[in-house]
Amino acid sequence: MDLNLKNKIVVITGAAGIRGSIGETMLRQLVEEGAIPAIIDRNARGFEYVKEIQDQGVDAIFCQTNLADPIQIENAIKTIATKYGRIDVVINNVGVNDGAGLDASYEEFMESLKLNLVSYFMIVKHAVPYLKESKGNILNIGSKVALTGQGGTSGYAAAKGGVLGLTREWAVDLIQYSIRVNAIIIAESWTPAYDNWIKTLENGEAKLKAIVEKIPLENRMTTPVEIANTSLFTISNLSSHTTGQFIFCDGGYVHLDRSLLSQ
Numbered sequence: 001m002d003l004n005l006k007n008k009i010v011v012i013t014g015a016a017g018i019r020g021s022i023g024e025t026m027l028r029q030l031v032e033e034g035a036i037p038a039i040i041d042r043n044a045r046g047f048e049y050v051k052e053i054q055d056q057g058v059d060a061i062f063c064q065t066n067l068a069d070p071i072q073i074e075n076a077i078k079t080i081a082t083k084y085g086r087i088d089v090v091i092n093n094v095g096v097n098d099g100a101g102l103d104a105s106y107e108e109f110m111e112s113l114k115l116n117l118v119s120y121f122m123i124v125k126h127a128v129p130y131l132k133e134s135k136g137n138i139l140n141i142g143s144k145v146a147l148t149g150q151g152g153t154s155g156y157a158a159a160k161g162g163v164l165g166l167t168r169e170w171a172v173d174l175i176q177y178s179i180r181v182n183a184i185i186i187a188e189s190w191t192p193a194y195d196n197w198i199k200t201l202e203n204g205e206a207k208l209k210a211i212v213e214k215i216p217l218e219n220r221m222t223t224p225v226e227i228a229n230t231s232l233f234t235i236s237n238l239s240s241h242t243t244g245q246f247i248f249c250d251g252g253y254v255h256l257d258r259s260l261l262s263q
């Protein structure tokens, strides 16, 4: 299916993660579609990824940026806009479930919000003039934690809740410019970050088994490829009348009746 993303300038945050992370997987798929990714991340891996992409004959740019710093975000968007003169899509993907819980300090809680929520606002604030020109669209990556809670992660939960609020708010703000704004909600996806988290637990394997058993569709985790497929479809013209939506790519984890499913 041609998603018609060829030569679209797609800003994507948090896409210099380890191979197999959600951002990196979206990055690969964007390149397959011929889109031009503009990666904003703090990890120098982004330089390596851009070189690989350019070697495949597709242009790309990496802006090494601390997404908790508003000045660096403004500079990154300026750099991208100066190079290409346009922005067609923003994918706010950065997110770290940092465990800033009720025992966290004020500073730790605010740091969590800065990265997981405020960066989404700052990226969009600076990209909006270009999106208005391109009639582009915005995709925010959300988490089930905003709806189900997790425990021990107040900062991340508050931020992801805020991300859903902003998705609806911006859909309303920007509808007059034909800019669509949607969120993909992820529940349990097997990524390098998830693997690392499981390894920190004393009873990691048992915990993982307990989680996987409760994922209704096929009792398995959502793959990053499935999330990338849904994300690319949502940012493409094939989703041209979808805005303000929370799209659950979660194997039914959040909504389906577990008492029926366990039979």
Ligand SMILES: NC(=O)c1ccc[n+]([C@@H]2O[C@H](COP(=O)([O-])OP(=O)(O)OC[C@H]3O[C@@H](n4cnc5c(N)ncnc54)[C@H](O)[C@@H]3O)[C@@H](O)[C@H]2O)c1
Binding pocket: 013, 014, 015, 016, 017, 018, 020, 021, 022, 023, 040, 041, 042, 043, 065, 066, 067, 068, 093, 094, 095, 096, 097, 115, 141, 142, 143, 144, 186, 187, 188, 189, 190, 191, 192, 193, 194
């Ligand atoms: N994996 C899951 O099950 C799951 C569940 C719900 C939501 N999500 C969401 O999916 C998204 C991607 O998750 P992932 O597991 O692929 O993430 P990841 O941890 O693999 O990647 C995060 C990226 O963010 C970058 N980053 C971290 N701090 C930064 C900073 N201060 N400045 C700039 N860049 C920074 C890292 O370098 C990395 O490239 C996140 O928004 C996450 O909250 C994932």
